[in-house]
Amino acid sequence: MLSLHKLFLNAGAPDSFDEVIAPTDSQRRTLMAAKNAIREHLRADIRAATTTVLGMDRMVTPRFRTQGSWAYKTCVQAAHRPPQEMDWDFGVYLPVTVWDEHAPPARMAKLYFELVERSLGQLCEREGWRLERGNTRCVRIRIADWAHIDVPLYAAPEAKFHQVMEKAVALNSAHHAYLHLRESAALDEAPEPFWELLDEIHVATRDGRWLPSDPEAVAKWFDDQVLVHGEQLRRVCCYLKAWRDYHWRDGGGPSSVLIMIVVTQAFDATPRRDDLAVERAAMTLARALGDGVYERGIDGGEEDFNRMSSGERLIAVQRAESLARQMSLSRHFGPGLRQTAVDNVRAQFGPRIADNCELVAADDGTDVRRVPAAQVVPPVVGATKAG
Structure with missing residues (x-):
């Protein structure tokens, strides 16, 4: 009998399968830089448009969250390139100040989707990326011939954001809560307990619908x-x-x-x-x-x-x-x-x-x-x- 174990895992040897299929440091840096550029660009554009385009009574700032295989730590290299690609899912979470009985106002879904797609189109022109419009539940940006970033668009009641943030802070020690909130203020990414507690989330679709979602x-x-x-x-x-x-x-x-x-x-x-x-x-x-x-x-x-x-x-x-x-x-x-x-x-x-x-x-x-x-x-x- 034989052991095939070292074909898969071999103490970090560069030819073992686990190392060969893992994203490289260069790929990770490229994707993270693109993700950060998307966050910085959308943060300002969405905040400015919350009153002028989305019809809210005051400006709010979106939050952002890495999801999918990069969150699960299961992202792997494409086996055939092209047509396969590496992807990064980067969700936008909008605190909505006006809320119908079970979802944000119906008309806001299409406005939200079009707003983000238009904004990211401008970013693509600046960065030399390509915007793709075929996805119904996210905006896709092709940043290289080997990778794209998908941006799904979520919303939850603003009051829920505040309630959950208070609970999230309460779950941490005062010291850790302070550090988390400092990071949150700098990056618009909330502390980890926030994402575990946030509910009443809906995702906007290209055709103007809100669908219940639990991305976490x-x-x-x-x-x-x-x-x-x-x-x-x-x-x-x-x-x-x-x-x-x-x-x-x-x-x-x-x-x-x-x-x-x-x-x-x-x-x-x-x-x-x-x-x-x-x-x-x-x-x-x-x-x-x-x-x-x-x-x-x-x-x-x-x-x-x-x-x-x-x-x-x-x-x-x-x-x-x-x-x-x-x-x-x-x-x-x-x-x-x-x-x-x-x-x-x-x-x-x-x-x-x-x-x-x-x-x-x-x-x-x-x-x-x-x-x-x-x-x-x-x-x-x-x-x-x-x-």
Whole structure:
């Protein structure tokens, strides 16, 4: 038997998969600089327009929040570039002084969306970026041929902002509250407890609707799960996102959030054996992706996070089965087939897996015996017609 662990995680070696798929420091700096430029530009424009365009009775200042894979710490390099890209989700949160019964005034949604899109169009001209208008729930800015920033537009009652800020400060010591508020004043980003408590949030759409939204729900749930299971859970989700990107070159397949939820729901940590964790997570995906996927810890179990069609689900299940099968087969090779094992893993994850059989070690089976046996993935039977 073999251990494939060092193909995935190898003490920071530059050719290990976890290092190869991670964003570089240069990419991070580029995205952060663009995000900060967006924040500074929108802060002034939105504040000035809250009375003149949005019809509020006084000026208010928006807040900003990084979301999505950068908040989950699961952002990975694109497997195929182009067409794949790295993205950064950067939400704008507007305190609304006028509030209808269950949402901001209906007419404000389209005005808000058009205001931000127009403002960001001016920023794009100045920075040499490109504004894209195809998204219904965010404004997208392409800052490079490898990256874009999505800006969803949220709103919540101004009174709620003040109430939540008071509670957030109360949850901190006086010293920490002071530091957080200092940072908040400088960056227009509120202290962490603020985001955990803020509710009654709606997101504006391009066609002028307000939709209820809880953009923090997945991040809060996933952070809690990582505390329970350890960082291996986050790494395995990153590996499987990279696997998804390799096999679905033009998009599609299981979403990143779907992968995170399915893997987390059945995760069982296997210390020092990321290869075993990947294999078992692939089995979990194969069992789950053919059906609806719900998570009570995020939204009470109301939303089906598996938005793939029946045909897409079948393909995803088959590819996850293949991954689980090839990982297991490769682990069961003898030492003389180490290169074949590497070739098998590279066929599943692509050339970003190091082509180095020296990273594959003999395994006496101790780690495997320490982990409860996983159920064999049942074969997928496609739909048939009787006639």
